[in-house]
Amino acid sequence: MAISLSLSSSFPCLRIFSSASASSSLSFSSPPVGLTAPPLVTSSSTRLNPCLCSSSNSGPFSDSPNIRSQMTPMSCLGVSMEEKPRVKSEHKWQRVLLKVSGEALAGDHTENIDPKITMAIAREVASVTRLGIEVAIVVGGGNIFRGASWAGCSGLDRSSADYIGMLATVMNAIFLQATMESIGVPTRVQTAFRMSEVAEPYIRRRAVRHLEKGRVVIFAAGTGNPFFTTDTAAALRCAEINAEVVLKATNVDGVYDADPKRNPNARLLDTLSYHEVTSKDLSVMDMTAITLCQENNIPVVVFNLQKPGNIAKAIMGEKVGTLIGNVTRNELPRELKVKAEL
Template sequence: MAISTSVISLNTISYSRSSSHSYLSPPKPYVPSCTLPNSNSLRKLLITTSSSSEMGPTSDTLNFSRQPEMPSVSPFGLSMNELGKPSYKWRRVLLKVSGEALAGDQSQTIDPKITMAIAREVASVTRLGIEVALVVGGGNIFRGSSWAGSGGLDRSSADYIGMLATVMNAIFLQATMESIGIPTRVQTAFRMSEVAEPYIRRRAVRHLEKGRVVIFAAGTGNPFFTTDTAAALRCAEINAEVVLKATNVDGVYDDDPRSNPHARLLHTLTYQDVTSRDLSVMDMTAITLCQENNIPVVVFNINKAGNISKAIKGERVGTLIGADMEVHHSKNMKQT
């Protein structure tokens, strides 16, 4: 029977055991008192064992330079991703706030209570890891379509003045959000370098990835387009999953609730319903852009506490207009 021989190689120091003294342990290597061993000094421990001819020679290599990988499992049986990032319906959203909503009860141009309520609810969802971008209107200060033709003011000039009004609202919202610790960036469709960044799509996406709220101002930068169209456009550009339209009403009604007390709130709609019934939700350009890019739209009341955070999380609130509703509508038509 062959005598097994083990050779231990520790850097340049090696020890051999003879068959007559196989029961003895090899002497410990000398380590100077001024030097402490570390993981880098223990490169490799090679143990080679030669046994009987029936088993054949075997060799195993143990590498101490790599740390063992620990499974990322929480004490509750969930993975770290599942524990750290709860599942919400939307992960990146675009919130459209109309200028009229910022005015509150219309007693002043901008109601600080409204802007603070928006800031607090946006803060509550950004801490959950949801990325939020905003498009703000300017109707509380100046509406270009209403002033066109007054005093010789052409439509293009009136729309540019309205775009400047959206910048004023955006700066006000930014100041309110940053006062409670929300990092915020304002990006304008045309250059106003002293007060805001120019709109750059990749930069906007990077801000969102870093947890900052991005406020898009100045509409699309072109006259004859509304801020609703700007919201649909920016939503498609930054790959947001939904447009959340915050208004002063609970959602979309089948008639004007201000003139008809029996008007019925519609909880779900298709894009075709909006265009065929001429419902005043968004302008046709914005609705068509959302339809072509399969972007759902949620219309809800901004004045009810908690509605913004509910809408951003994907909870049922207001009226949902979207591609899913198209499929649901077609199934109902087949059944009837």
């Protein structure tokens, strides 16, 4: 048996073969006593690269420069690290959080969930995600069960009632997910507490990654804690995923200076400051949610969900409903300017 050690200048390898005559090869039947074989790898330029092995017609160790330039350690394992770049949005908002109340999902209240409402939401969200805008959604559960309203009934404590309300939001989220995926919108549902059979657990980095891949993420089960509303969950998730705005979809056109159901002369306000909402105790969002938005400088847009096109307009940053944020005196409504001057 003749053993030949051959090192290629480009791709070193060990070739073992039998030969009848080995006049030009190093032949031995057993290694000499006291001698050790020299190392095959002498420098960084002569390291063995297992990724160069292939079953192509050019041989196991091809010297083609094109093949060497295209081969990477991960491609040898069948894993591609390249992703298609997503189109960046040129609109006002790049990443938004849409808050959909349970009452809005009920529509005309003939059923707990109106399929026409969920389909309208899905279509308008689909139209803006194609533009590169990242959309996350927080759903309420008031159309099925509102914990604050049922607390105290038949001995039901507030904590248990709130947990039942969180389960109602999961039901709405799964229904909305099914509607969105029926028209080709990739969607993920993440819950504040584990329900592994129906949804993912909420993991911030995973949620952000879904958004970066163009998927719509629906957050369900509120914050996972009783005594906190889904409005607070919307403000919290918005701050966590670094969204730029909270879009609160309701059954009214925005924030009025009076109750429009009782006062027909009530006027719709275009802009409001956080201070005006808290000082006037306007029923826009609960105080915890609006304070959280104020501390993190998150604007809030309140608009009517039932008007066609409003969701897409709000997501793209067009003027719709009422904008709540850090506005200057020149941006205040006329009636608030007078009070500020006084």
